Amino acid sequence: MKVKEAMHEGVTWCSPDTPLSEVAKILRDEDIGAVPVGENDHLIGMVTDRDITCRGVVEGSELSSLTARDVMTEGIEWCWEDDDMHEVLHKMESLQLRRMPVMNSEKRMVGILSLGDISHSLAHDQCGEFASCVSAHHS
Template identity: 50%
Template sequence: MKVSNCMTTDVQITDPDQTLREVAAMMGRLDAGALPVAENDRLVGMITDRDITIRGVAEGKGPDAKVRDVMSTDVKYCFDDEDLEDVLHNMGDLQVRRLPVLNRSKRLVGIISLGDLAMKGETMETGRALSGISQRGGAHSQTAH
């Protein structure tokens, strides 16, 4: 199965100059824990509720701090025409629960999460990815910065 068969296509994006307050409110309205960050029609980062908590609040940044001050800029992504099994393996290796999905022109076309995959019946592969993601530390550890 291809990523395009499982991804969420209705993805909201944020701007690096938006405030943490604005993005947190957007996440609340969307019931989402992560948003892609785009600038000039290009993906430049991801911001999660955890980024806001650990890199924002815990470091003394207020609600008017900018998204660019706490977002992750080392964005990992996948392509919409990739095989799910490869992407799941990659998610486990990268220790991420979701990935932005780009087309081959590198335009954001969706986002894929372990939840999307579990809902589509990819439970065995999703479980293996979650096992890798659940290991302590890794490149996306909040304490590794």
Template identity: 50%
Template structure:
């Protein structure tokens, strides 16, 4: 099975200079917990609901003036639509991440592959493997 068969579409993203108050509103409206962050038509990082809590609220930052790029996790791990889902799962395991942006052959963001997508599409063994790897407690 290829990633395109398991991913969910569409995939939203935010500009690096988007205030985190707007990021939070978009997450709420779309009922999602993470958004890729872009600059100059390139993905540069990810921002999660956890980032908002730990890097904005817990540090007393102003959500209206703090930008997505200030609190995002830099760098981005992605997969391709044509990639076997097992390869994408192994990427998630190795990096201990729960969501992968999916790009097409034109290097455009077209979807996201999350643990829930895997649970609905992959075998029980693969699903258990990735959940165990990404949910493992940090040392």
């Protein structure tokens, strides 16, 4: 199975200068767990609800002044839409990633492969093993 057969197609993304309140609205309105951040036609980061909480709220910053760049996670791993699903799952497991951006041959982000997508594409026992791996405590 190829990644493109399991991934969620289409991506809502933001620029690094997007106010954090707008990022939070995207998460809520799209019912998603992460928003990719792009700049100059490149993926430079991701913002999750956890990033907003742990880097925005907990740090005590004035939330109304924060942008996606202030809380985003950098160094994002991604995969190709034509990659073998099992190889990508192994990579996600080893890095404990619950979601991974998916690029096409033109290096355009065309989707995201998430835990939810995987749960609909794999056998029950495989999905349980994957969820256990990506949810394990970080060492």
